[in-house]
Amino acid sequence: MMQKKFDFDKLEIELPDSISKIERRKFLKMGFAITGLLLGGKILSLTSVVDKGYAFQKEKYPYKPHYSMLIYQNRCIDCELCMEACSKTNQVPSYGYRTTILQRKMPQAIDQQIEFIPVLCNQCNRPPCVTGCPTRATYKDKRNGIVMMINKKCIGCKTCMTACPYNARYYNEEKHAVDKCDFCYGSRLSKGLTTTACAEVCPAGVRIFGDLSDPNSEIFRMVHQLERTIWVLRPESGAAPNVFYTRG
Amino acid sequence: MKNLKNLNVLIFVLICIISLILPNVEVTKAEDIIIYTKPVKAVSFNHKAHSEDYGISCNICHDKIFQMEALNVEKSNDFNHRSFSKGKYCGACHDGKKGFAMDKQCTKCHIGVKGLNTKAKK
Numbered sequence: 001m002m003q004k005k006f007d008f009d010k011l012e013i014e015l016p017d018s019i020s021k022i023e024r025r026k027f028l029k030m031g032f033a034i035t036g037l038l039l040g041g042k043i044l045s046l047t048s049v050v051d052k053g054y055a056f057q058k059e060k061y062p063y064k065p066h067y068s069m070l071i072y073q074n075r076c077i078d079c080e081l082c083m084e085a086c087s088k089t090n091q092v093p094s095y096g097y098r099t100t101i102l103q104r105k106m107p108q109a110i111d112q113q114i115e116f117i118p119v120l121c122n123q124c125n126r127p128p129c130v131t132g133c134p135t136r137a138t139y140k141d142k143r144n145g146i147v148m149m150i151n152k153k154c155i156g157c158k159t160c161m162t163a164c165p166y167n168a169r170y171y172n173e174e175k176h177a178v179d180k181c182d183f184c185y186g187s188r189l190s191k192g193l194t195t196t197a198c199a200e201v202c203p204a205g206v207r208i209f210g211d212l213s214d215p216n217s218e219i220f221r222m223v224h225q226l227e228r229t230i231w232v233l234r235p236e237s238g239a240a241p242n243v244f245y246t247r248g
Numbered sequence: 249m250k251n252l253k254n255l256n257v258l259i260f261v262l263i264c265i266i267s268l269i270l271p272n273v274e275v276t277k278a279e280d281i282i283i284y285t286k287p288v289k290a291v292s293f294n295h296k297a298h299s300e301d302y303g304i305s306c307n308i309c310h311d312k313i314f315q316m317e318a319l320n321v322e323k324s325n326d327f328n329h330r331s332f333s334k335g336k337y338c339g340a341c342h343d344g345k346k347g348f349a350m351d352k353q354c355t356k357c358h359i360g361v362k363g364l365n366t367k368a369k370k
Contacts, residue, residue: 112354
């Protein structure tokens with residue numbers, strides 16, 4: 001019996017109806033199969049996050065360097081060396097954190113039932129904290145995309161803390177200002193070091209820090225792979241975060 | 249009267265024997281769960297499950313792979329994954345054949361600082 005030849009060009013790819021035609025085309029062009037994940041762990045959407053990870057359509061990555069972090073979620077063992085290194089490097093008091101580890105328990109799961117999820121400021125391209133700040137004490141640095149703080153402008157109203165989708169800010173009593181992760185810009189990058197304290201210390205290679213605008217960087221190569229599923233936390237916030245998650 | 253005296257002696261002897269045996273029983277029994285915090289916090293090893301539920305006999309692990317002393321192995325500076333992948337320590341079995349492999353399912357062994365803290369509270 002003759003088998004009808006399969007026409008791959010006309011093959012329709014099924015995607016959820018909620019995704020518009022344009023989005024669908026964009027998605028296919030990027031070639032990513034990407035799932036969104038809420039902090040609580042609910043799978044939200046099937047959209048390309050790299051697509052959502054930048055603000056301007058023409059320019060792919062608006063900053064040079066465009067600092068970002070990729071997190072291999074399944075490798076995290078909650079040894080918390082990253083938190084220790086961060087606190088030491090950036091003088092973070094014990095009541096606050098610039099990065100922390102969340103834990104997700106899945107008692108119904110077969111085999112491993114706990115997953116540790118490192119979180120930090122996502123250095124969003126559309127940062128709700130910056131939009132919310134009444135005194136412009138927090139702003140998006142045009143040089144590198146990092147969301148910075150000017151402590152003396154901060155009035156401690158904590159609007160930014162409420163606005164942040166990632167709970168990545170705390171009020172620092174000593175500084176009399178809200179404090180947050182700056183990808184170690186103040187403590188390391190501005191002094192010529194090339195990576196953050198947390199990424200450097202991690203014994204399991206969970207955190208890959210780098211410049212997403214550099215096609216030769218490890219993070220660029222890892223994020224732009226067809227086979228690799230990449231997601232961000234809380235994509236529905238529309239903040240266009242620059243911290244990506246994967247497994248592998 | 250004589251019988252009662254004999255009984256007293258018998259009880260005394262019995263107590264002596266029991267008190268001699270009891271500590272010995274305790275010495276040969278390991279803690280159910282041993283938690284390692286070096287080199288990283290924290291890994292949980294269920295001794296009871298390994299020796300009872302999985303039916304592994306004592307002499308497979310003792311003393312070829314591990315000493316009969318909790319946390320003794322932490323003193324070796326090669327108690328890490330490089331050694332495991334060469335078949336040392338936990339890697340003697342957790343190679344994907346005798347036991348599950350160590351290159352995934354990290355949190356089956358690694359309970360982390362959070363696991364350590366909840367264990368400490370209990």
